[in-house]
Amino acid sequence: MTDTTTTRHIPDRLNSRAVRIFKSWEALLLAVAIAIFVVNSFASPYFLNAWNLSDATFNFTEKAMIAFAMALLIISGEIDLSVASIIALASTAMGLAMQHGAGTPELVLIGLTVGLLCGAFNGVFVTFFGLPSIVVTIGTMSLFRGISYIILGDGSFSGYPSSFSWFGQGYIYWVFTVEMLLFVIIAVIYAVLLHKTNFGRAVYAIGNNPTGALFSGIRVQRVKFILFLLTGLMSGVAAVCLTSRLGSTRPSIASGMELEVVTMVVLGGVNILGGSGTIPGVVIAAFVMGLVTFGLGLLNVPGIVMSIFIGLLLIGVIALPRLWAMAAARRNA
Amino acid sequence: MMRFIPVREAILGSAILILIILVASRFAGFVAPSNLANVFNDTAPLIILALGQMVVILTRCIDLSVAANLALTGMAVAMINVAMPGLPIPVIIAIAVLMGGIMGAINGVLVWKLSIPPIVVTLGTMTIFRGIIFLISDGKWVNSHEMSAAFTGFPRAVLLGLPVLSWIAIITVITFGIMMARTQFGRSIFAVGGNPHAAVYTGINVGKTQFWAFVVSGALAGLTGYLWVARYAVAYVDIAGGFELEVVAACVIGGISIAGGIGSVGGAVLGAIFLGVVKNALPVVNISPFWQLAISGSAILIAVAFNARSGRTKGRIILKSAEATQ
Amino acid sequence: MTPHAAPATPSAVVSMDLITKTFPGVKALDQVKLDLYPGQVTALVGENGAGKSTTVKILTGIYQTDGGTIRIDGDPVTFGTPNDAAKAGITAIHQETVLFDELSVAENIYIGHAPRNRFGLIDTAQMHRNASKLLADIGAPFSSHTQLRDLGIANKHLVAIARALSVDARVVIMDEPTAALSHKEIEELYELVETLKAQGKAILFISHKFDEIFRIADRYTVFRDGGFVGDGLIAEITEGDLVSMMVGRSVDQIFPDRAREVGEEVLKVVGYSHPTEFADINFDLKRGEILGFYGLVGAGRSEFMQALFGITKPSKGVCRVNGNIKVMRSPADAVENGIVYVPEDRGKQGAVIGLPIFQNITLPSLGRTSRSGFLRLAEEFKLAREYAERLDLRAASLDQDIGNLSGGNQQKVVIAKWLATQPQVIILDEPTKGIDIGSKAAVHEFMAELAAQGLSVIMVSSEIPEIIGMSDRVIVMRDGLIAAELSGDDVTPELLVRHAAGITTQTEGAPQ
Structure with a gap:
């Protein structure tokens, strides 16, 4: 271009992989997780028990399944607050089908399909009509659960076939549950999707600059629509697991879970404003939340008080690094 | 001089009227003044909270902690009342407003000084506040027989034909009408939400305005906390659970843009009244109250779709021929 | 550069001296000076990255200086906030008009300093009366009740100027005000600049267009890479000299010679x-x-x-x-x-x-x-x-x-x-x-x-x-x-x- 005879060599990277990992949010979070684990194992003699630990995973597996899809959605700059309501609707649909004699395969298919349809409904409003996802999903949050209430009122469905209980109550081997297996499989799928594929790259690009991504030839609306579908589908999967585990459906099922899912995602280091975050981070956050709930539970701390801890954790993990940076800046000045 | 009633509010107002007329055609008693007064009184807490939420949303924030704030303040004043039955009601109200305001200030500081996204902050404080209720109450209920008569009687006392609760809502609406239109703070709120970048240049401190918006929202939540607990004469951990979303819904239905800067007191009030009318009308026309959630969900979707359509910015018209036909 | 002998120069309203501003890793301004005189237009000239916008942000109180002094009428001042700058009579009209679409024209003009009635509330009637008068003075063809979002860019500029007049600003900063205006609108803006000059306002005019600088500026100040290069009277400098001050070398814009062969x-x-x-x-x-x-x-x-x-x-x-x-x-x-x-x-x-x-x-x-x-x-x-x-x-x-x-x-x-x-x-x-x-x-x-x-x-x-x-x-x-x-x-x-x-x-x- 100019009269430079030798082209300047630009290195690929300045920091080695090890340095980047060490400095990452995930490393910090992992340290927190290990600390909680250690503290818990000292605090309660019942903590380090394979069966207890196995039971404890139910605290997070279903939420985490949704959280993985939600992580991608939030990275792309959108959000879905209707996930818990999708569970309610999907579970209600399964209950209805069960009353009409559907077997386990049909029930699963119906649960997943309803999830997918709900995701598509959100996706159409957000991508086709161009409405803000936070408002749309606050609306569908009421709508989906509202339909459950219309169908069930204050009643409930129960009496699911015994083979259906495999998803939420079954074990693969020793203490390893079916849900754990699902959790691992889904985590791997989403990690690969986000970090190793063109689709994942598009998600990051959209989250950082949707206009720039569009102007770079990315089909932004299509990607977002798929993300809503995936989140709906994962809610369907969670609905199958939760319904199977509880063995019954009430319209209030999974209420408030959307906020726990978002908390898990944000705790996992995903920027609520979009553009950054990783699946390993969400995995660790899932364990942190699970361990906290479990550990405090062993100490007979009621669930609602644990939520104080989760709330503090959510704000603290974001606030502390910022306070630290502010203090550092003041010291330098 | 006169500014016409904005289209958004007019349409929402007509929708409410049509709804009332439809209900009245099935059951004339619904439009009896006493019943309408009841509906209004029932909606008063939602109106008060929607106004606080409106201020927050206008500054491009959101406050999901209002219901938890309400419940915590409600529990606290109920317990204070149990411990000190003689404490006069004005003091109780002052405590409630102050407590709520402080909780709002906590949200505000985190947003202002640490720049943490408001949705994260209030999601966090929402769970924390709820948890604290459990801590201070030990999970127990405060029941009506434990509360003093003055405590529970105040919001229900009738003054000029309306309960005090209704009057408080009316006063709040008037105060907000004046505040939003005629004070520096009110106009700054629109400026901060409409164009934060420009607000800085006109000497408005964006973070500080957002802070005060949270304080206002918190203080109103605190006030409503006392009114709620006194009116229903019971306080427990889960009161007003999920109510924050109804409050946001009232704002969205009232045409307050979640992106900030656009909205009005009239809109927020009408949005709340719409939800209130739906809630009270359902049993009258023999529709199961279980329909309410789905109806308000649909109303949110319709409202946001409608507002997006009417608020779409017009593209530049370059062609003369196109300009002529406009 | 040639030191300018300015005959009958009034004393500067604003004078920035040895101003330094550092951002992490970058020295945005390094001991620059800038003087603004009443009734005169000073053009601030420089390439992108010369430090022009940083200077504007310092003058309007958005940024604080790391060194140097700002004097108003010879008295040193510090602008801790945009409010301080506004109180000192400095106002800015920005590249992209920075106002509020949802507010009325009058509110845009008076936001932050609206007239109050005896209850301390904004006196809307008085505000609209004052605004109408200001708008009439600058020949704005719209009412003070108009919602800002209904105005085009040129008219939004007029609102910004009316705002500048409403605070009785002594210093008006215009940051590329003509960038998005049509030919005719630019002419109207020039006339307005003349009006402001006649009222004795000191104007800082930032522009990349040389024809415009030579058309309306009285003085120039040149920055390069965050440093001060020179200043003086426009009448005493040529376009070529100004460009070479700007870039630090003489540049005749040369375009590559190309063989103009085209295919199918x-x-x-x-x-x-x-x-x-x-x-x-x-x-x-x-x-x-x-x-x-x-x-x-x-x-x-x-x-x-x-x-x-x-x-x-x-x-x-x-x-x-x-x-x-x-x-x-x-x-x-x-x-x-x-x-x-x-x-x-x-x-x-x-x-x-x-x-x-x-x-x-x-x-x-x-x-x-x-x-x-x-x-x-x-x-x-x-x-x-x-x-x-x-x-x-x-x-x-x-x-x-x-x-x-x-x-x-x-x-x-x-x-x-x-x-x-x-x-x-x-x-x-x-x-x-x-x-x-x-x-x-x-x-x-x-x-x-x-x-x-x-x-x-x-x-x-x-x-x-x-x-x-x-x-x-x-x-x-x-x-x-x-x-x-x-x-x-x-x-x-x-x-x-x-x-x-x-x-x-x-x-x-x-x-x-």
């Missing part, structure tokens, strides 16, 4: 129309050709280019690529058909800030660097390096966030991104806007090189020298229509301006 037709556009933005656009483009699109700001050039790139949909019209009809429903379609677009708004539309350089470059080429949808980083780095080095990108590493690059280097990444897709047609929308003169020449040279390699280039530009120096052919647009197609000796400044402004032989006939 690559792109043919027939009857492209849009409901409101453009109509009946016809042209063809040949291999290796540079086709210039000239016009005033707002003539519909970018709007048309974005339709060609699939961002918006034309209401009718056909586009042929290599003779085959193609429909561009999205940019992805356009890229597939070998048409790429380097937008004017680099920060928002061009670069994906937040992603590293190599990911920006490979974003549209992932199909080639990946295998069945799975990323291959090694391939990505290889492709990114190839194009980054070809464009002589200056960056610490390819893994660096594109947001940390200078404007010129960001532009290189955006161009690299598109070249990596091996396009047939590249549309460059104001490719050298906002980049320094050195990078400009490099972009021009590169453009010529691309054309020589057989790429067809469409260049949208509002700069006449660039249009004349680079284009093989020029299409002039006005009000959304093609006003003229010029080539060869017809491409002269006079003809370009005539067609762009719609000036007929006798009188001006271009009402806005």
